[in-house]
Amino acid sequence: MASLKSIRCKYCSAPMHFYHESRQIETITCEYCNQTHSVKENFKTLYRYQKSMNGVRRILLGTVGKIKNIEFTIIGYVIYTNGKAESLNGLNSSEWWIEYQLYSKTHGYAYLTYEDGSYYFYHRVYDLPKPLMNHAKELDTIYFRDNSFTVEESYNAYAYFVAGTLTWKAKVADSSYCVDAKSSSGWFSRTNNILSYERSKTEEEYFLGEPIESLDESFLNGITTLKQQKKSTKGTNRVKKESMSRDSKRQYLLSLISLIAFLVSFVALILLFQTEEYKIFQQDFKTTKKESNATFELNNLNVKHTIQLKANILLGEKVHKELTIREANSSYNTLEKDIDMSSKNPTKTISFEPSIWGKKYLLTLKDKNSTANTTLKLTMTQPLLKRYFVVLLIVSIIGIFLGYLLKDGKEAWITLLIATILVYIVAMYPSSFLFLGLVMIGYFASKLGENGLVGAFFFYVLIINILL
Amino acid sequence: MNRLNCPQCGDVLNMNIKYSKLTRCNSCKSTIFLEDDALKNLGKMNLLSDEPSPLKLHQKFRYGKQEYLPIGKIRYAYELGFWEEWFVLDEKQKPYWISVDEGNLILEKSFELPKSEIQRLIKESRLSRTVTIQGKRYRVTERDEGVCQGFDGELPRAIRVGTKLNYLHLSSLEENLHITLEEEDGEYMAYIGSWLDIYEMELNNG
Numbered sequence: 009m010a011s012l013k014s015i016r017c018k019y020c021s022a023p024m025h026f027y028h029e030s031r032q033i034e035t036i037t038c039e040y041c042n043q044t045h046s047v048k049e050n051f052k053t054l055y056r057y058q059k060s061m062n063g064v065r066r067i068l069l070g071t072v073g074k075i076k077n078i079e080f081t082i083i084g085y086v087i088y089t090n091g092k093a094e095s096l097n098g099l100n101s102s103e104w105w106i107e108y109q110l111y112s113k114t115h116g117y118a119y120l121t122y123e124d125g126s127y128y129f130y131h132r133v134y135d136l137p138k139p140l141m142n143h144a145k146e147l148d149t150i151y152f153r154d155n156s157f158t159v160e161e162s163y164n165a166y167a168y169f170v171a172g173t174l175t176w177k178a179k180v181a182d183s184s185y186c187v188d189a190k191s192s193s194g195w196f197s198r199t200n201n202i203l204s205y206e207r208s209k210t211e212e213e214y215f216l217g218e219p220i221e222s223l224d225e226s227f228l229n230g231i232t233t234l235k236q237q238k239k240s241t242k243g244t245n246r247v248k249k250e251s252m253s254r255d256s257k258r259q260y261l262l263s264l265i266s267l268i269a270f271l272v273s274f275v276a277l278i279l280l281f282q283t284e285e286y287k288i289f290q291q292d293f294k295t296t297k298k299e300s301n302a303t304f305e306l307n308n309l310n311v312k313h314t315i316q317l318k319a320n321i322l323l324g325e326k327v328h329k330e331l332t333i334r335e336a337n338s339s340y341n342t343l344e345k346d347i348d349m350s351s352k353n354p355t356k357t358i359s360f361e362p363s364i365w366g367k368k369y370l371l372t373l374k375d376k377n378s379t380a381n382t383t384l385k386l387t388m389t390q391p392l393l394k395r396y397f398v399v400l401l402i403v404s405i406i407g408i409f410l411g412y413l414l415k416d417g418k419e420a421w422i423t424l425l426i427a428t429i430l431v432y433i434v435a436m437y438p439s440s441f442l443f444l445g446l447v448m449i450g451y452f453a454s455k456l457g458e459n460g461l462v463g464a465f466f467f468y469v470l471i472i473n474i475l476l
Numbered sequence: 477m478n479r480l481n482c483p484q485c486g487d488v489l490n491m492n493i494k495y496s497k498l499t500r501c502n503s504c505k506s507t508i509f510l511e512d513d514a515l516k517n518l519g520k521m522n523l524l525s526d527e528p529s530p531l532k533l534h535q536k537f538r539y540g541k542q543e544y545l546p547i548g549k550i551r552y553a554y555e556l557g558f559w560e561e562w563f564v565l566d567e568k569q570k571p572y573w574i575s576v577d578e579g580n581l582i583l584e585k586s587f588e589l590p591k592s593e594i595q596r597l598i599k600e601s602r603l604s605r606t607v608t609i610q611g612k613r614y615r616v617t618e619r620d621e622g623v624c625q626g627f628d629g630e631l632p633r634a635i636r637v638g639t640k641l642n643y644l645h646l647s648s649l650e651e652n653l654h655i656t657l658e659e660e661d662g663e664y665m666a667y668i669g670s671w672l673d674i675y676e677m678e679l680n681n682g
Contacts, residue, residue, distance in 0.1 A: 032578060113527075113528035114528045114530045114579070115530065115579040115674050116579015116580055116674075131674075135651075135670070135671065135673070216673075
């Protein structure tokens with residue numbers, strides 16, 4: 009345990025504990041009467057908190073645990089709200105958070121933040137990002153060290169409750185302006201770091217944070233409920249189980265989504281090299297008349313894309329036929345017409361672009377100069393990738409949506425969504441690929457940094473492969 | 477001078493004479509000062525207690541692409557604790573100082589600033605004021621004094637236990653640039669450098 013030095017509160021005479029000595033400590037707050045004293049001004053009383061904290065769970069002051077394999081002691085904490093509040097009751101879990109002040113003998117001060125069921129570890133940084141975040145707006149890109157960050161939110165944080173020793177004077181209802189930017193994660197790496205800017209009345213500070221996947225057991229065992237000073241073993245076990253279970257569920261879902269994304273990529277990759285065509289229609293077409301009609305349906309036609317129709321004259325001599333294909337419900341929407349066929353050249357491959365919505369098509373066979381019996385074997389095919397493209401698209405969108413709901417790696421999922429839509433557009437209108445590809449690379453390179461550029465380039469190569 | 481021996485006990489001294497002027501004999505714990513190529517015994521100084529520190533003497537650490545070797549340290553005390561100044565050499569044997577204070581590490585090297593300018597700044601600068609040094613604006617972030625408690629390893633200058641050190645810390649308003657101005661025993665020194673993120677250091681403390 010940390011070494012203790014005890015002094016008494018000038019207001020209620022209760023003992024107050026220092027968990028370490030430092031010239032950086034500004035205030036100490038009495039755990040019994042909530043009176044805050046200035047350490048640097050001979051323990052002058054500053055202010056007193058009278059907020060109700062019943063039922064709020066927090067880690068006990070003095071708890072020692074490890075983060076990043078470094079031993080830290082919880083020496084104080086501040087509860088913040090994102091608006092002036094008289095009580096935490098009625099606020100939802102994302103509207104207030106606890107910021108623990110940590111101290112390590114080797115690493116100095118750091119912060120552990122608990123918000124909405126998750127823990128984050130922050131430490132102050134003195135190198136500055138570009139541009140500075142004091143005027144940053146949502147979705148702005150910030151460059152810090154070798155990473156790019158996207159501004160997620162800006163808000164005012166109001167101190168609601170203060171405990172223990174702090175390196176700054178946190179006064180109830182005092183507010184600081186904060187801007188949070190999250191590192192732009194790509195498909196190949198996800199750091200999920202947070203760069204946080206904080207401006208108070210006296211200074212501007214930057215903090216670098218990262219999520220803690222599983223909090224050290226010593227800290228979890230130190231969790232207790234305010235106004236209930238004795239540690240309850242049962243209670244802490246429950247908290248631990250709840251916390252672990254929430255974390256593991258989240259991890260499980262994230263793993264599942266990652267698996268889906270990998271499977272989609274894997275299937276797409278197989279289909280990319282799969283040249284075998286998928287048969288969507290086959291019919292023997294017999295005619296003994298000068299003009300014959302046949303209706304065929306294109307079921308499961310997913311994408312407006314070129315379809316290959318192979319017509320093969322199986323029977324008949326000296327024939328000279330003319331094929332016309334048009335939508336069955338439209339007399340004027342002719343897709344292909346006047347396709348000459350003859351016995352000298354019995355096989356014809358006709359490419360046409362059917363409408364996505366027109367499922368029934370009319371095929372007319374006209375005799376030009378012969379009335380000989382003719383049998384045509386019609387085989388309509390579609391490349392495999394085109395056929396399953398929409399299925400892949402839907403799976404991707406489901407994954408994207410789930411990823412978005414989990415608010416984890418949001419940028420990566422949005423990137424994937426945009427890239428998928430672009431692939432879809434290019435698949436329908438191939439000529440747009442050059443322009444869209446270049447725009448996409450430019451956009452991701454500027455917005456998402458290195459990972460976005462890699463991702464964009466990957467999709468660009470994929471598009472070119474599909475088209476070539 | 478290939479080999480240096482302790483004038484007190486005769487044991488071999490591990491001393492990098494290019495930079496080191498002060499060292500401690502591992503055998504008899506005498507403090508040895510190198511003056512005009514002659515060794516002078518300064519007697520025994522206070523041994524420093526072994527306090528937790530991210531740096532360890534003679535254990536290399538890496539920061540970014542650069543590797544550093546700490547070869548000496550001075551400890552200064554102030555009202556509620558202490559901080560340490562570590563003397564380190566980079567891979568090209570260039571000397572630097574790393575100030576270690578409660579997890580805050582600043583890597584600095586000495587830079588030229590007229591004595592009168594250092595004197596004026598230490599005397600006149602007040603906390604939170606902005607001053608201009610060599611065309612750049614700095615904010616005074618700390619102004620205090622410490623008392624030398626002792627040293628360990630090798631140092632490039634002689635120190636005396638109990639000496640007061642007046643110092644001024646200044647941070648650039650535009651970039652990660654820090655200046656330390658010091659006055660110790662009538663000598664004035666200026667250092668410039670940048671803050672190191674301790675979580676980015678590859679420490680070999682095993």
